[in-house]
Amino acid sequence: MFKIMIVEDDRTIADLIAEALNKWEFQASTVTDFNRVFDQFQATRPDLVLLDINLPVRDGYYWVQKIRDASQVPVIFISSRNTNMDMVMAMNLGADDFVEKPFAMEVLIAKINALLRRTYNYQDAGSASLTVNGLTLDFKTGMAYVNDQEINLSKNEYKLLQLLMRAHGSVISRSRLLKDLWTDERFVDDNTLTVNINRLRKKIEAAGLPDYIQTKVGQGYMVK
Numbered sequence: 001m002f003k004i005m006i007v008e009d010d011r012t013i014a015d016l017i018a019e020a021l022n023k024w025e026f027q028a029s030t031v032t033d034f035n036r037v038f039d040q041f042q043a044t045r046p047d048l049v050l051l052d053i054n055l056p057v058r059d060g061y062y063w064v065q066k067i068r069d070a071s072q073v074p075v076i077f078i079s080s081r082n083t084n085m086d087m088v089m090a091m092n093l094g095a096d097d098f099v100e101k102p103f104a105m106e107v108l109i110a111k112i113n114a115l116l117r118r119t120y121n122y123q124d125a126g127s128a129s130l131t132v133n134g135l136t137l138d139f140k141t142g143m144a145y146v147n148d149q150e151i152n153l154s155k156n157e158y159k160l161l162q163l164l165m166r167a168h169g170s171v172i173s174r175s176r177l178l179k180d181l182w183t184d185e186r187f188v189d190d191n192t193l194t195v196n197i198n199r200l201r202k203k204i205e206a207a208g209l210p211d212y213i214q215t216k217v218g219q220g221y222m223v224k
Contacts (some may be wrong), residue, residue: 003027005046038066053079068094072158113147132165148208164223173220
């Protein structure tokens with residue numbers, strides 16, 4: 001059962017979301033002490049976080065950065081702040097998606113299901129990690145390991161590596177990677193993917209696995 005943490009100071013909205021999630025057989029928890037959001041995150045270890053921007057004490061931008069310092073768990077912002085700048089800032093700070101208030105509960109549930117599917121793959125829901133050809137990816141921490149050597153990954157590097165590892169033996173096109181990594185491609189150019197691929201390759205090579213990610217000219221990338 002996936003655990004969803006709801007960081008929303010409007011108690012009515014938080015309770016409605018929790019009720020809907022429980023009906024879908026998710027395990028929902030809500031934050032009540034907004035001084036201790038990160039403490040609850042660490043204690044709960046959720047599989048996904050729903051995070052408002054306007055919160056008491058510190059805003060959602062602060063908390064997503066705290067979460068990203070410790071985890072690559074998927075984060076969806078839910079907010080009435082709907083300018084392009086708000087959305088761009090949310091994504092740049094580490095959010096995976098943005099849902100504008102007011103929203104239909106069915107739309108929110110669909111986005112949650114889609115993001116969980118992309119992040120964990122339902123068939124791997126009981127697994128904590130994925131290992132392919134000597135490299136292990138930890139789903140909870142967002143860290144990669146080659147033997148005992150730790151590889152620190154950015155959010156996009158983590159998502160990129162997971163996509164390639166899950167599809168090992170098959171080529172993934174650049175267009176699909178762009179679509180799967182960035183919910184809104186309007187804010188991403190093609191060079192962004194190249195930069196992320198190159199950084200990821202260097203990190204894996206430094207850990208002792210050269211040529212882990214292979215380029216197939218005119219097709220895309222793959223992990224054998």
